[in-house]
Amino acid sequence: MKPAAPHQAEVEKRVAAEIQRVDQASQHGVSDWMRDRIRTRVTEDVLRSYAEPLERESPALIRRLERGDWAAATALVDLQARRHDIKVIWRAPSAMPKGAAAYAHPEERSVHVPLIAGVEQLATVHHELGHVLAGPCTRTAPHHQLVEGGFSHCAFCETLAWRHALEDFAPEPFLTAYHAHAARALELNRKRCRMTTDALGLLDAFVDPKILTTVRAVRAAGGRRAYFAAKVEQWRKELKHA
Numbered sequence: 001m002k003p004a005a006p007h008q009a010e011v012e013k014r015v016a017a018e019i020q021r022v023d024q025a026s027q028h029g030v031s032d033w034m035r036d037r038i039r040t041r042v043t044e045d046v047l048r049s050y051a052e053p054l055e056r057e058s059p060a061l062i063r064r065l066e067r068g069d070w071a072a073a074t075a076l077v078d079l080q081a082r083r084h085d086i087k088v089i090w091r092a093p094s095a096m097p098k099g100a101a102a103y104a105h106p107e108e109r110s111v112h113v114p115l116i117a118g119v120e121q122l123a124t125v126h127h128e129l130g131h132v133l134a135g136p137c138t139r140t141a142p143h144h145q146l147v148e149g150g151f152s153h154c155a156f157c158e159t160l161a162w163r164h165a166l167e168d169f170a171p172e173p174f175l176t177a178y179h180a181h182a183a184r185a186l187e188l189n190r191k192r193c194r195m196t197t198d199a200l201g202l203l204d205a206f207v208d209p210k211i212l213t214t215v216r217a218v219r220a221a222g223g224r225r226a227y228f229a230a231k232v233e234q235w236r237k238e239l240k241h242a
């Protein structure tokens with residue numbers, strides 16, 4: 001069985017309580033249509049409760065990062081992960097398994113990441129969160145897995161994860177630095193991984209600095225409403241198939 005995303009238990013508990021409350025208050029019981037309405041509303045409420053602390057606190061946290069106060073990075077990542085319903089397991093860099101700076105379990109919506117002491121570590125952590133948003137590797141073209149030292153890499157997933165890191169997580173003032181760091185990391189894949197034509201196309205488009213124009217447009221368009229609508233739809237699907 002697929003492990004439940006962290007929010008599901010909370011949504012289920014609140015939906016059950018609300019259905020019980022409505023059922024007791026009405027003479028005709030709770031119809032399927034009402035259950036559906038309740039689920040949508042509860043999901044939106046839970047989501048909003050996850051997103052609001054980030055929107056409130058991120059400007060001050062990002063100003064601290066600009067001053068080089070890296071303690072703010074951990075707080076920012078915790079709030080971002082909460083908003084996207086991702087579980088973060090923090091570890092000392094020395095406690096990471098050999099050969100891995102960080103890793104993600106997209107199917108469980110969790111990441112294992114090092115404590116942050118600089119912009120490259122912040123980018124690494126955001127890259128792992130990006131793997132969760134990109135979803136599990138489908139292992140069919142354009143994906144292609146390369147297993148190396150007990151870890152698998154997929155050049156296509158790597159590019160997708162960086163794209164999400166830039167679009168969904170990178171603080172605005174660090175966007176250009178992130179892109180340069182990501183492009184360097186991805187160019188290693190070109191030499192190291194066997195890549196499908198589509199994966200190469202995605203990589204070529206990403207490493208071109210012109211991608212930053214698209215990234216900025218996506219960020220500007222991804223306001224609260226679009227985010228809520230997309231996430232509520234996704235959560236409802238996940239809950240139906242849970």
Ligand SMILES: [Zn+2]
Binds near residue numbers: 144155157
């Ligand atoms: Zn993949």
Ligand SMILES: [Zn+2]
Binds near residue numbers: 127131157161
């Ligand atoms: Zn990766």
